[in-house]
Amino acid sequence: DAGVTQSPTHLIKTRGQQVTLRCSPKSGHDTVSWYQQALGQGPQFIFQYYEEEERQRGNFPDRFSGHQFPNYSSELNVNALLLGDSALYLCASSSETGYQETQYFGPGTRLLVL
C-alpha cells in the first residue's frame, strides 16, 4: 500500500521564478492538504483540496495556488518566488468523513530560493 508521495524531493529556484510541486495521496484518501515548514518551525497550513476544489485556506498570499485532479493527486504552485519561500513543503492526505481524520504526510519537497 503506497503512502503519500511527493515530487521532486529537492528544488532550487531563483527569486521571481515559479514552481510546481506534486503530491499523490495515500491509497483510499481523497483529501489533500499542503503545509509549509520553515527550518525549526512546525508546519503551517496553506490550503486543502477536496473534490477538485480548494476547501480551506490558511494565511498565505494568492501567489500560492493549487489544483486537485480527478485521481485525487494535487499540485501546489508558487509564483513570483521570494527568498522567504525557502522551506520544506509537505503534502498530507486523509479521507473525507465529516469527522476529524488523521492526516498522513509525504516526505516533502525541499525548496531553496536563491
Place this chain on the structure above:
Amino acid sequence: GQNIDQPTEMTATEGAIVQINCTYQTSGFNGLFWYQQHAGEAPTFLSYNVLDGLEEKGRFSSFLSRSKGYSYLLLKELQMKDSASYLCAVPLSVGKLQFGAGTQVVVTP
C-alpha cells in the same frame, strides 16, 4: 486560531523517560494530535486524543486534559532512534491542523 506552546528542546539518556508538555488555547476543541518528525523527513502520526485521560501505545503514551488546555507525550525506555522533533497539533477545523513549533528530543548514550 490557537496558541500552542511546547518546549524547544529536551535531552535525556537512553533507557530513561521523557515527558513533552503541550499547552493550547482554544475557542473550540476537536482533539489533539502528536507527530514525530526525524530530521529531513515527514511527520509521522503518533496519537490522537479527543477525550480526557491517558492513552498508551507501547513505549509512547499521550495524555489530555481539556479543562486545562494541556497535553503531554510520554516516551518510555528511550532509544537512540527516538531522537527527533515531536510536534503537537490542534485542528482548527476538519483537516486543518495548527502545529506547535516542535520539541527537539536528544537522546544521549
